[in-house]
Structure formats: structure tokens, C-alpha cells
Amino acid sequence: MVPISWYLILSAVLFSIGVAAFFIKRNIITVFMSIELMLNAVNLTFVGFAQQWHEVSGQIFVFFVMVVAAAEAAVGLAIIIAVFRARSTLNVDQIDLMKL
Amino acid sequence: MNPMPVSVSYSELLRLTWPEIAVTLAGILILALDLTVLRRASLAARLRSGVAIACAGCIAALFLLGYSDAFASLPGSMLVITPLTHVVQMALLALAIFTLLLSFSIRFTSHIGEYFALILFATVAMMFLVATQNLLLIFVALEFLSLSLYILTGFDKHSRQSAEAALKYFLFGGMSAGFLLFGMSLLYGLSGSIELPKIAAALSGPAPGPGYDPLLWVAIVMVAIGFGFKIAAAPFHLWAPDAYQGAPTVSAGFLASSSKVASFFIFAQVVAVALAPVAGSGAARAYTPGWVPTLILIAALSMVVGNLAALAQTSLRRLLAYSAIGHAGYMLLGIIAHSPRGLSALLYYVITYALAVVGAFGVLGALESEGIDRIADLAGLSKRAPGLALCLLIFLLSLAGIPPLSGFFAKFYIFSAALESEPHLGLLWLILLAVAMSAVSLYYYLRVLKAAYVAPAPLDQPKLRIAPATRLTLWILAALVVLVGCAPSLLLNSLGIR
Amino acid sequence: MHLALFLIFGALCVAGALNLLLQRHPINSALSLIVVMSSLAVLYLLLGAEFLAAAQVIVYSGAIMVLFTFVIMLLNAGREERTRGSKMAYVIGFPGAAVLLALLADIFITHSGEFHRVHAGEYVVSTAALSGVLFRDLLLPFEVTSILILIAILGAVALARKEH
Numbered sequence: 001m002v003p004i005s006w007y008l009i010l011s012a013v014l015f016s017i018g019v020a021a022f023f024i025k026r027n028i029i030t031v032f033m034s035i036e037l038m039l040n041a042v043n044l045t046f047v048g049f050a051q052q053w054h055e056v057s058g059q060i061f062v063f064f065v066m067v068v069a070a071a072e073a074a075v076g077l078a079i080i081i082a083v084f085r086a087r088s089t090l091n092v093d094q095i096d097l098m099k100l
Numbered sequence: 101m102n103p104m105p106v107s108v109s110y111s112e113l114l115r116l117t118w119p120e121i122a123v124t125l126a127g128i129l130i131l132a133l134d135l136t137v138l139r140r141a142s143l144a145a146r147l148r149s150g151v152a153i154a155c156a157g158c159i160a161a162l163f164l165l166g167y168s169d170a171f172a173s174l175p176g177s178m179l180v181i182t183p184l185t186h187v188v189q190m191a192l193l194a195l196a197i198f199t200l201l202l203s204f205s206i207r208f209t210s211h212i213g214e215y216f217a218l219i220l221f222a223t224v225a226m227m228f229l230v231a232t233q234n235l236l237l238i239f240v241a242l243e244f245l246s247l248s249l250y251i252l253t254g255f256d257k258h259s260r261q262s263a264e265a266a267l268k269y270f271l272f273g274g275m276s277a278g279f280l281l282f283g284m285s286l287l288y289g290l291s292g293s294i295e296l297p298k299i300a301a302a303l304s305g306p307a308p309g310p311g312y313d314p315l316l317w318v319a320i321v322m323v324a325i326g327f328g329f330k331i332a333a334a335p336f337h338l339w340a341p342d343a344y345q346g347a348p349t350v351s352a353g354f355l356a357s358s359s360k361v362a363s364f365f366i367f368a369q370v371v372a373v374a375l376a377p378v379a380g381s382g383a384a385r386a387y388t389p390g391w392v393p394t395l396i397l398i399a400a401l402s403m404v405v406g407n408l409a410a411l412a413q414t415s416l417r418r419l420l421a422y423s424a425i426g427h428a429g430y431m432l433l434g435i436i437a438h439s440p441r442g443l444s445a446l447l448y449y450v451i452t453y454a455l456a457v458v459g460a461f462g463v464l465g466a467l468e469s470e471g472i473d474r475i476a477d478l479a480g481l482s483k484r485a486p487g488l489a490l491c492l493l494i495f496l497l498s499l500a501g502i503p504p505l506s507g508f509f510a511k512f513y514i515f516s517a518a519l520e521s522e523p524h525l526g527l528l529w530l531i532l533l534a535v536a537m538s539a540v541s542l543y544y545y546l547r548v549l550k551a552a553y554v555a556p557a558p559l560d561q562p563k564l565r566i567a568p569a570t571r572l573t574l575w576i577l578a579a580l581v582v583l584v585g586c587a588p589s590l591l592l593n594s595l596g597i598r
Numbered sequence: 599m600h601l602a603l604f605l606i607f608g609a610l611c612v613a614g615a616l617n618l619l620l621q622r623h624p625i626n627s628a629l630s631l632i633v634v635m636s637s638l639a640v641l642y643l644l645l646g647a648e649f650l651a652a653a654q655v656i657v658y659s660g661a662i663m664v665l666f667t668f669v670i671m672l673l674n675a676g677r678e679e680r681t682r683g684s685k686m687a688y689v690i691g692f693p694g695a696a697v698l699l700a701l702l703a704d705i706f707i708t709h710s711g712e713f714h715r716v717h718a719g720e721y722v723v724s725t726a727a728l729s730g731v732l733f734r735d736l737l738l739p740f741e742v743t744s745i746l747i748l749i750a751i752l753g754a755v756a757l758a759r760k761e762h
Binding site for chain 1: 600601604608611612615616618619624627628631634635638641642644645646647649650653654657658661662665666669670672673675678679687688690691692694695696698699702703706707709710713714715716717721723727728731732736739743746747749750751753754755757758760
């Protein structure tokens, strides 16, 4: 018997690690992976709340997030390949043709 | 266990989505033709057929919209169609047509079919986005739109900046999607529903979900961050200048216009419908927590950051990008007003803004073939291409808010709606800030026009040659900006302001 | 039993996520992300989401992460270097994430009494029930997703292809 709030805390931990990794990691692919980690954390929240309300739409939401994440991964990795072709680097700091 | 919602009737679904289906079919047709019959045809022929089919699809959708029911909805708030969503969908289709006409002379890609299909599919995503009040479809349509925009941004394979712009847009967009989803999951956790009206009912009812107060606050902030990225409001604007600068010009115009219209409308829907019970107030002496004060903060920051940073730009596209951030600040005032009048003012603002921005990027696209990107390069434009310079003048002065152009009335309506929203002129300080920042924006727009009209022309440069389709589209856009400005009631009546 | 499974796989999740953050080589980060995703699948089972647990393993730790490792291999990504940007990122990233975590954890802990407790097998969504909702009530988002996948294919091909 585990309170749902524990699952939510776990998902908050994962989400925060994802946010930290998004800022700290220097390799574009790893930065993208930290976005996936954030999405996974949110999915756990959805499933947890679906259990809380005994309601199916939270689980359906996760299903759609998975599909969208898969599509996003395909496009994102294609963009990363295009950038690597143009710049021969995967370091975020060296992707700086335009000033901020 | 909650009762299952009533099932959707498939024929009803089909009937209500005919306009979207028409646009989708046009997209698939372009793809099929371009990859089969037209494979060996010349680039110009493929462009012509692509624009023709795409425009035909959009016009068919416009007619279908005109003949469909004014009010309709599907169970689960999946589709909620009102006269207002009709107007927004029509505006989106019109903007798509202008974008398509301006892409007659694109030279940056040989994937013509994919390019036009992407523009059409992105339009479909936006049409669904504005017509739904269900968090699930909002998320799917928003990600659909974002994915198409990432691809359109990175479409120029010959430019290293294009890929880089797509990467930055993609990474920030992906993170914002994470925040938006987190906010949505908390709203679901607080209400047990993913339909905007039911969320509102649960939040105002006697027994909202666990941890109501603080969780709601986190949800509001997360949703604001998520949408703040999509509408490029400060401090979530970091991707915008790079995306505007690196993207192919037509894509940048599309990104800056259509997606703004759709994102602002759905942002207003989410906060005004789902979060209506917890609006709060940001008035000077009557502060109550809620989403209004959060948005006031973002709006004030966007106005200041966008307009001040625009002063320092030398590249025209970056200038437009920073001014877009400033405009996002003004447009947020329409959401902050939190009234039907505010929503109408917001839509008038964002639609007229989109017309002017599509036009401005169209002018940039025409100039780009001559290698003009910096403001200083505009010198002598009024001699080399008087028509183009006049169009640029109209678009920029409208963006600056000079009467009688539409930008002036847009600012007037949105400021007055925001001012009326609080008793005792509670938001006067914010409006004064907005007016002051508009004055600042006038300075940098005039700087561009000074380069185009006053600066001495470099010697013996030939007249610019501009494709007839581009010229015609720009004239139509300029005429619309003037017309809607001189007779605002044309648009206002359909938006519900008397 | 439930508690033990939650503790084991919850700890695995956090360990995997931390490892993703601390590893310098992208392939190690990818492998730790697979650990996170697979452990999440077990947690979904505990929460009564059978279908999602299967989909999590197949779609996330299967398809998506294979794509990631494939691209890492393709681009021959090496260890990441520390550059000037990374110091600034530490200054923003760690405190920002820590504040976020503290806030959320505080809310969930102080209000934990208001949440239900999960009894194993009490509320399980069967695949049949899920697909019923998916194809009856949520047909529209499902169809919209199909176009979304189409543009993802188009876009991935157009972007990753070499221009002649």
C-alpha cells in the first residue's frame, strides 16, 4: 500500500533532474534525452492521477504523449544529424553562428 | 469510477471536420503528385502546381467553413465551434494562402511537395487547435504544429544557420512542451477531467482535488511557461530571434503570423475557460493571486525586453523578432482583461498584426535575393523599388501603431479593454508602460524607414526585379492593412465588438 | 510487496536519472535512460496501467531509445568537453531544479493525507477498456495523430537527407 503522493514525489524528482540535465549537459543528444526524461516524469504524474480519480483519460493522455514523443524523436534526431553535417560538432556551446 | 462519456457519432465528426479534411486532402494530393507525375518536371512547374493545389484546398476549406453550422460541438468538448472560432479559422486559412502565394519564388529547396504539404498540415493543426476545448487535443495539435514549424525552420539545407535555428527552436520547444504537459497533468490531477469547462467546474466546486491551493499555483505557472515559449514572451523568448533569423524567409513569416494567431487564441481559451474561477487580480491596490498577476508580470517583461532589445539590432529579421516579443506583451493585455471584449480586442490585434508581419517578411524575402538583410543595406530602396518601399512603410507603420493603419486601432482596443477590466483604473500603470514602450518601438521602426527613404543611395544600383505574384500579394496585404484600419468595423463586427 | 516493488524500482529510476546527469559519454546516458524507462514500466503496472506498461517498454525503451543509440553511433559522439558555457549552466541549472523539486515535494508531502493509497488490483484499466475509449470517444485526436506521424516521416527524411 503506497500513497499516490509518493509516486508524484518520484515524478517531481525525475522532472527536476530532467530540467537540471537540460541546462547542464553539453552534448545536444544528451540535452534531447533530458527532454525525454521530463516527458517520462510527466507521464508518471498522469498515471498516478488516473489512479487517484479512477479515471481512464489520464492513461490515454500518456498513450498520446508516447506517440508524440516518438514522432518528436524522429524529427529531433534528423535535425541533430543536419546540424552535425553543417557544423561537425555536437557541443551546444559551439552552435553559435547567431548571437543571442 | 466515472461514467464513460457519450460516444462520438462518426458521421457527425466527419461533417464537422470537412474544412480540415479538405486542407489535408490537398496536402496529400500535392505530395502524391510531386513525388510521382511531377518528379521530372522543372522546379517552376512544380512550384506552380503546388501553389495552385494548396490554394485550391484552402479556398475550398473557406467555403466549407462558410456553409457549416455557426454553433456545434462534439462530446467531451473535443470540438467546440462558435462564430469566433470560425473567424479565427478563416484568418488562419487566409494567412496560409498569403504564405503560399509568397513562396512562388522560393529557391532554397528541391523538396517542393514536402514544403507545401507541411504548410497545409500545419494549418490543419492550427484549425484543430482553435476549435477544441479538450486538453488532449490541445496538446496533440500544439505538438503537431510545433513539429511542422521545426521542420519548416530547418528546411534550407544550404544554409548552416537554418539547421542551427531549427535545433534551438526544437530544444526550447521540447522543454516547453514538458512544462506545459506538467501543468496539464496537475490540472487533470486537481479536477479529474481533461475538458476545459469541466476543469473550471471542478475548480470552483466544493471539493477540488488534493493539495488544491499550492498545486493550482504551480499548474498556473507551468502552463504560463509552456505557452510563454510558444508565443515567444519574455523571459521565454530565447529561441525566437535565432529562429526568425535562421529560418527561410517564408517559413519565418509563417512562424511569426499564423502560429501566433492560433497559440494566442488557445492560450486565452485555456486560461479564460478552464481557469476562470481563479483569475485573481493584478490591480495596484487589490492584488489577489491567480493567473492574471502571473501574466501581467510576463506581459510587462516582454514589452520592456522586446522593445529595448530591438533598439540595438542591425539585422532586420532580428529586429522583427524582438519587436514580436514586445507585441506579445501587448497581446497578453487582451488575455489579462479577461472579458469577451478583451478576447475580441486580442483577436483583432493578433490578426492585423499577422497580416502586417506576413507582409513585412514578404518584403524581406523579395529583398533577400539581392542579399539585403542589414538595415543599412536598405539605403536607396525608395529609388530602386518604390512599390516595395511603400509596402514596407505601410507594414512597419501599422506595427508601430500609427493611425489610420490597423495597428493603431488594435492597440487602442486592447489597451482600452485592459483598462476597463479593473475598477478604479487599477491597471493604469501597465497601460502607461505599454504606451511608453510603443513610443520606443516607433523609434526603431522609423530607423528602418529612414534607411529606406532618406539615406543616400549607393551609386548606380539597378532597379530591383520582383516576381509579379509576390508584388501582387504584397499589395493585397498592404491594402488589407489600410482597409481594416480605416474601417475597423469590417473585422470587429465578426469578432463581436460593437 | 507493493511497497517493496515501489521502493526498488523507484530507486532504480532515480539512480538511472542521476547517472544520466553525471555520465560524460552520451551512450552511458542513453543506457541509464533505458533503465529509467523500463523501471517506469513496472511502476505503471503497480498503478494499474497494463497496456501503458507494455507500450512503455516497446515504444520508449525499445523504439525511441534504439533510435537514440543509433544516432549516437552514427555521429560517433564522444565524451562531452567542459566549456565556458557549462559553468554558467551549473549556476542556473542546479539551483533552479532544486527549487522546483523542493516546492513540489513540499506540496505533495504536506498534502499527502488527501491522496488515495494504491491498493494493488483495485483499479486496473484493461486494454479493452482503453481501446474502447480510444476509438470511440477520442477518434479525432487519434486521426490527428496519424497526420502528425506523416509529417514526422516527411520532415525526418527531408531534414536528414543530403542535398545534392
